Amino acid sequence: MAEYRQIMLLLLEQRPYRQIEVMADCSHRSIARARRVLDEQHLTNAAQVEALTSEDLDRLFTDGRKSVTGEFAPINLDQIVAARVGRKKPPLKVLWAKYLQTDAPAGVRHYG
Known part of the structure; x- marks a missing residue:
């Protein structure tokens, strides 16, 4: 810059x-x-x-880009890591489906 x-x-x-x-x-x-x-x-x-x-x-001197992270429901990475550690590891596809089923606050959408 x-x-x-x-x-x-x-x-x-x-x-x-x-x-x-x-x-x-x-x-x-x-x-x-x-x-x-x-x-x-x-x-x-x-x-x-x-x-x-x-x-x-x-x-x-703003560059015109906007932050879009506030537009999406946050992903709980700690929960995903905890689920993937150990003997029984659910596939990421299953964890992604659970994320999509979580409730998102008003005006916020899920990734994907």
């Missing part, structure tokens, strides 16, 4: 994009994103950029 704080500081120094690409080892697209954030947030000096926290940078 690009070091956006460094890119923004170099942009504030009025460095050319090609020089920033070499210095920060980043793409032209990353520099353009940093320039857009500087303009949208009205950041005009290095002190403002250095005052940004890691959380601020994460919020400003």
Whole structure:
């Protein structure tokens, strides 16, 4: 991931994009994103950029991916491991069928 704080500081120094690409080892697209954030947030000096926290940078430079783990019913791996240890080992197909029969909270679905 690009070091956006460094890119923004170099942009504030009025460095050319090609020089920033070499210095920060980043793409032209990353520099353009940093320039857009500087303009949208009205950041005009290095002190403002250095005052940004890691959380601020994460919020400003989201990559568009979303977390989908909350959309699915969790699998109890401890229960599966306990069932597979020992003499009587049910097949994973049977354990999967049991998982699919468990109740899922509202708005959550099973994997598969």
